[in-house]
Amino acid sequence: MVKIGILGYGNLGRGVEAAIKKNDDMELVAVYTRRDPSTLTINTEGVAVKSTADLDTGKEPIDVLIICGGSATDLPEMTPKYAAMYNVIDSFDTHAKVPVHFANVDKAAQAAGTIGIISCGWDPGMFSLNRVYASAVLPDGKDYTFWGKGVSQGHSDAVRRIDGVKDARQYTIPVPEALERVRKGENPELTTREKHTRECFVVAEEGADLARIENEIKTMPNYFSDYDTTVHFITEEEMKANHSGLPHGGSVLYSGTTSDGTKHVIEYKLTLDSNPEFTGSVLVAYARAAAKLNAEGVKGAKTVFDIAPAYLSAKSGEELRSHLL
């Protein structure tokens, strides 16, 4: 059994917890929290809820720690810190800061003889794998990533911060015509606006100025100003009834040429009922790989690019070759 600790018990931590139940060779040993452990009830009976202070001793009986924190402030600090004590996995997703994060985790993990696999999930993660496989097989080509239809938690949070907004949900939606052009292998140049639209469902506070809220959303730099955005004001009941899930997904498309006029299109498409449960499932598969690799003496920071697929599976090499090749 691979003994797993989960650090952080938000949506992602619960997604990891659900994923562990689907894997017979994985055992959840403890959930670690920065809150008072006595205030936290988890979904798995008989599993300890402990304080991060316990984790900080470096003596917890776990093979791999799955760190379920945010990329902005939690992971840059937590992943290197705990890589100095345990094998760790995270879902760090600030693309521009990956090199620094990788270097920090590598330094800690090399010194401690642990392994730290960063940026696991679907993007970065499964989508990244498909960009690398496709571009390695078809070097003369171009990749496209479309996200959605799905809930962007970052964009939903940004709308919630607007004055007069009680609750909000933001869907990212690929533009169907753009997707079709890429699927046909046209290799179009597409602007941000041509690739995705954004749709917001907003519960406003009573008496709030709806026109002002709509304008603030549509003109928000980085988040909305480069997109065609639709805003719908709805009731709290409608929000609860129709927008309580966290579905997401998208496609990585790659179009490449092997000789004059001979082209190939590769599409990897995810349709996910729950973003955190799928991301948690990817983290758990890479936790298995981390345990196996570290047992073989592998240490240091890794990404999904560095891990041979067989390490993710509970099946033996013989089983994989007989049944899945």
Added chain:
Amino acid sequence: MVKIGILGYGNLGRGVEAAIKKNDDMELVAVYTRRDPSTLTINTEGVAVKSTADLDTGKEPIDVLIICGGSATDLPEMTPKYAAMYNVIDSFDTHAKVPVHFANVDKAAQAAGTIGIISCGWDPGMFSLNRVYASAVLPDGKDYTFWGKGVSQGHSDAVRRIDGVKDARQYTIPVPEALERVRKGENPELTTREKHTRECFVVAEEGADLARIENEIKTMPNYFSDYDTTVHFITEEEMKANHSGLPHGGSVLYSGTTSDGTKHVIEYKLTLDSNPEFTGSVLVAYARAAAKLNAEGVKGAKTVFDIAPAYLSAKSGEELRSHLL
């Protein structure tokens, strides 16, 4: 530069040759043939055409030999033989005989200190990778493989062997309704007949009994009797004008559950203008991996499951993390 030799110059050998031209770090050193080398003209100027007798010396100046033979009789003999002398890659695709082939290649490669990566292509190959990644991430799920629309060379050959048939092309076509049910995550049980149909274009010899040919095709065991098959008789001119390419493709679909009522669908889809050029491109990417891994001291038989994705790419780890993660 990775120095490549190609053994066999049929459709697949020419596909490998085309792929090498798209990779700046790969160099085609020689094409080896069982024919008289003086009778063979290849598409790359300045590259030697040599006899397999030269290869048999074990002294050819190549880093990797890409073996472009058939799975029925060529590869079971050739891949172990040449793994005893060179790093080798093949596209062995007789699923049931993979364990024996793997063992034979492993024995030769372990003894010689070479690496032999078998069963590279798209199925087995890229499709296999997607079956392993998906089932590792979502262990509670089910995979489906649909092939086509595309030309099956094996089925085309089977039709050509019928008395009175001058030429034939067979297309494998997924049943759209079956594909849609799987895409929706319904996890249906599907029979062979429910998944694919077969369409044959046949040029008959003058005066041949068309009804007999059609009946022989439709009732042919293994190849056609389990499918709904359509047969069209066409002229040689129509065959040349409309059916001279070797397009293929298909989808690996995987539908899995992470908690009650929460499901996810993963689809990996290929749309290929040329089956042999795409397969050749996969072989070349794995040839790069073979050269890198053997330089690190790795030896023995491997499959795509054993190779970390970064080894396929000409880009460095830093570049991959900065641009594709």
